[in-house]
Amino acid sequence: MARSHRRARRLSAFRAGTSAFLSIAAASLALPAFAQEAPQTQAAAGLEVITVTARKQTEDLQSTPISITAFSAERLEAQGITQINRIQDFTPNLTFANVPSNSGIASNAAVYIRGIGQSDFAPTTEPGVGIYIDGVYLGRTAGGVFDLIDVASVEVLRGPQGTLFGRNTVGGAINLTTIQPDETLRVKADAKYGTDNLVNLRAMISGPLTEGLYAKISGGLFSQDGYVDAPELGTKFGNKDSKMVRGALRFAPVGSRLDVTLAADYTRDKSNGAPVVVTGMDPNAMDGFAVLNNLIASGMTDPGYCLTPAQANNTACYNSRLFSRDTNYSTGETFSDLELWSASLTVSYDLTDEIEVKSISAWRRINGSFAQDRDGSNLDINYVYDDFKQKQFSQELQLVGSALDGRLNWVTGLYYFTESGRDINPIDFLVVYAQSGGYYDYENWAGFAQLGYEVVDGLTLTGGLRYTDDKKSFLPDQYVIDGLAPFMTLPPGTRLAPYEWADNNVQKWTPMVNASWEATPDLMLYATYSQGFKGGGYTQRVFPPEESLPSFRPETVDSYEAGFKLMALNNMLRLNGSAYYADYNDMQLLVADATRVGPFFTNAGKARIQGFELETNFAPGDGFRFNAALGLTDADYKELDEGVQGLTLDSKFVFVSKWTASASGEKDFDLGNSGTITPHVDWSYRSGFFTNANGINTPELYQPGYSLFNANLRWRDADEHLSLTLGIDNIGDKKFRIFGDYQPSFGFFMQGFDRGRQYYAKLGYAF
Template identity: 85%
Template sequence: MSRSSSRLRKLSVLLASGAGLAALATPAMAQEASEPSAGLEVITVTARKQVEDLQSTPISITAFSAERLEAHGITQINKVQDFTPNLTFANVPSNSGIASNAAVYIRGIGQSDFAPTTEPGVGIYIDGVYLGRTAGGVFDLIDVASVEVLRGPQGTLFGRNTIGGAINITTVQPDDTLRVKADIKYGTDDLVNVRGMISGPLTEGLYAKVSAGLFSQDGFVDAPALGKTLGNKDSKMIRGALRFAPEGSGLDITLAADYTRDKSNGAPVVVTGIDPDEMGSFVTLNNLIASGMTSPGYCLSPEQAANTACFNERLYSRDTNYATRDTFSDLELWSTSLTVAYDLSDDIQVKSITALRRINGSFAQDRDGSNLDINYVYDDFKQKQFSQELQLVGNSLDGRLDWVAGFYYFTESGRDINPIDFLVVYAQSGGYYDYKNWAGFAQVGYELVDGLTLTGGLRYTDDQKSFLPDQYVIDTLEPFLSLPAGTRLAPYEWADNNVQKWTPMVNLSWQATPDFMVYATYSEGFKGGGYTQRVFPPEPSLPSFRPESVSSYEAGFKLMAMNNMLRLNGAAFYADYTDMQLLVADATRVGPFFTNAGKARIQGFELETNFAPGNGIRLNASLGMTDADYKELNEGVQGLTLDSKFVYVSKWTASASGEKEFDLDSAGTVTPHLDWSYRSGFFTNANGINNPELYQPGYSVFNANVRWRDAGENLSFTVGVDNLGNKKFRTFGDYQPSFGFFMQAFDRGRQYYAKIGYNF
């Protein structure tokens, strides 16, 4: 009873918050539009497996149409973070040299490591297919129809349970309309983006689409010893779809496939300093050896600044990496899917999504950024996944009852073999994995009385994970470390981590008027347990961690006002986050390891608005607040206190944009666009530890572009500047006490571009 009372109390507080926000917005409903051409477009979403108006969907969601992505100049998926409250979508090399890895956090919940021994905290879906690994998750957009960012647990609607939220990407589906679209973009550092798509009918009831893109750009961090620059772009992709949908048959079959090759020189990281107080680090040991075993501070004196045997200030930089060992990132991804939908009746549809996806990758990084063998890592990464989802979607009782039922099966296997060279030890790390996951889920919504709808959902998940660590010593540096070659770092035996979990959801929404809705939701989510992949020194058993879970409370409102000129949506939330999985440092281990850190409380809100008063003017704004605090830390967790802050999570996020279309009659239109985004301060250390050297203070970014379109809106030309203020903010940081140096990455800074496009 006490747990139920606590939940009701939290939900009532959120309802009051949502009602307060709504009360501020309600007076605008009485205003009238004075401009006949005024008004916002209708945004439709598929977040609940049905095509719905955004304003009648009772969840916190940010949606981008293809036109909005174009207006903001967004051609890479992670850039949606700049205009989505409480979202972090970073490209993080984590503890390897991978150059494309999605670290996604929504409302403070996410994950930064791509290692297959842990799961993403936010699910990414493309046309209903879940991407099991974050490797390659920072990709370019070539034929996207819409992007939806859903906040909070999504277990009762999406095939794979997602504890923090979901990013739902829908691509253009071929139909009986011929579409041709192509553009070329050129910019700073020889940026060249080429995209193209053709979609349309082959014959009656049979349609096809082919799209492709080439993306390249020079790097911006010099690596003179390697003869290249880091942070470059070199990727290509192709996507195709064949759709069979005879008119009047109720049958819709789509076979789709895509291929991506992403090669780069490596992540744009640099060494910015060392911690001289970390006397047990490998940097200190290296400098002690350089001194002839006389003084660990020998290398830090001004007289030794140019000594190539020392690890010291000669290596510190923001734009140069002095690595001498091979550094690169090479990813190859392909997938295929078969989606079959059939209308059993006017009100019931059955749908099957069958998908196969593979990733082959190899990446290496000289992490110490020097001529010294202190920290070098290599990954041989392979993953293949198969998923099968069945959905039954319908409505009955004259539309008062909507329901979704589904079954999901997911299997994944592969390897991540990691040779490591850590000054005193050369070893093989990593191993092989084999996972199976199946779930049943259902959601039912019933309109109790006109406008008042109660929705309930339930999910059962069975998550089975097996990992075989293939980790052993190859060589050691005596007399500092003496382990026989072949010594196992963890037992060479399969480790199992299985869990079964029920997760519910309940939602109450009230459509007070056709233009105003309020809602409240309670939902639960969880993420399965796993293992620490990178182990040293030897462990008697493979270190593991338990599942994490969240109980989420949300209340919000959605408002259209001023004759559809104004859209204002808001939500407040509270979450109890337990057994949270963190990558942390430990003085007794070399490198980071995963652990269940403890409990946390997360609360906050989102506000989003769009205003189109007419005469070609459009204004957009958003504000998000995520207040996350540790409430309890498990015994033995090192490097954290109750005052520690979540990494990569800003308390405040905000954005605003404006554009004005000028009509040039037969010469077409010109549309200037200006946008601003802000993130308050956050820590960038991917290993969960707050270090003042890796703190990024709050910053603003301004972007601007001007687009001309001809009178038929077929030909366009755009010139723009990203990051007008040339802010070179931190995008990644890493510090591990066992190594003793700070490694960071920074934004490229100001970029100019010009783009010409054609479509019909």
């Protein structure tokens, strides 16, 4: 975007002791509480068996020795969840936020599990939590906050999962499985209407084309008006306009050992812009561009000139006339536009009754453009634009098997991932107009194996190992286009970083060791050591000029976990818990530095994270169901690298709450031939956290702890084909912070807040 156009438009982890942890677990038995459930057929009293695929095999949740939360399509429906990030409200120690990062993207997943994650989608860094759809890794978090149209289950795996999952699962993994077509004809459709002209339309049809050949097609349209006024642009930020279509063709001849599925999907996600506002400025940030703007407005005499009451309406000033919680006064073009395509080919073949070989080949592309007038004013202080392209290919080969009457189980395989693209970022700041960003080309190879052996009845030892070869190359295409004299003396064309490929190669072994013991048929105990690893990278936003492109080292996590899984009260109560301790080394952090314009990545140092999770659900019969979850993430910096600014050992992790909790309850009332009516209520709580995406604990961007209450009433006909749901989300109308940004080089506070209370009605049909 031309500058002239812009200018014109203006082991202490367990310090409470094992006895204290077990006391908490025992006390929770008395709670009307809950975990999340996968596909179910519940009897009058008692809980269904939950199956998961967290270890590349179909297993009973209660016999899978890892900390995992599982949601089925039925549970998502009951909780009123139609967008993936809402699972954070019901999963302990999970943050799944929609963060506009430093570009204004309106659909970017900032996912943290047990305090480990990443908030920026820039291709020079990697997510700390891997997201997988039908076994395919999503290499970028851009577009990672998506709507759910045909999901069969969602699994949240806590702790490093590096042995079996493709890349960057240093914090954990989110594993989504979609409905696969088979011989059963399925038709599902629903329409939802709600607050601010919310319109969600979803439909799916799946079934046989002929014997052994099955197909599925699904799609959705999602729209809603914005809720942050942008009067100078004649629009509202925070709106939604998204379209999705997904299809699958499956070939599985009856009696054959072969199963082949070809799947593809397309998503278009557009928005007027992320729902952010400017809430204030820091008058003490004397090097900030907002203060410099005011100094210029005063004729270079008084930086406090614009902050006097007499200048409150001076349009040359950056001051309180621009500060609001619900209005953004931007004049520069602001928008977010994403297109995503993907295709995959999954081939599995049973070599024997005990051994399966599987191949997953996948392609994915993202085209995006984002623009944001970040200063929220008519002034040229901070405007950014992104031209983002990404394409990836992955190939995974798995060999899964068992022997010795099921006492020996193994998974082994090879993984290949390649990714390339560009992220070109023209930036228009008060003193400089420049191009930032560049081009990237990555390649990742890995071999992995995991083997479990039941040594004696009930006692299983499992070991896993992964070797990773991670290669990254980045070409910075960053130079000055124009400058504001006399503050900018660099001539046009000056390179901000050398125009040459920078290479970052690393090889790493990551192990896992696990022991599980079925103490009784209803109680399993387990302990795990695992290591997580995430490759290094670069800072792609550089100013002032650097002699070489700033880089950062890989980060690692050594995690120690112990847990239990219990069924009780004649299968009416499920209680699962885990405690963990993690050493987090060379942690990669996005920080702000007063000597640089814009945020940059660095290795901040070492940290210690400890905590626990408890989840339970209770189905006493007569149509009652109660669920609850509790999580603790106690994270502390233990050592900071020299030169890291803005952090102390007392600083807190951003976007991470120390406590998360949730509870819900529902009751089925049988109306005979008139069907069933089910009232559902739920509550979730997050303790206070800092929202500044740049890693610094800015008090103005702190979100105190808050509770959310939701409720819905669902009616289903006697055949359970037709349903009608009336619901209220965020009953208390909490306008909590969802995002914050403060950079000393600019000097103003940018924030985003939740929409608040929402009403909806949904009509559905399925058979």
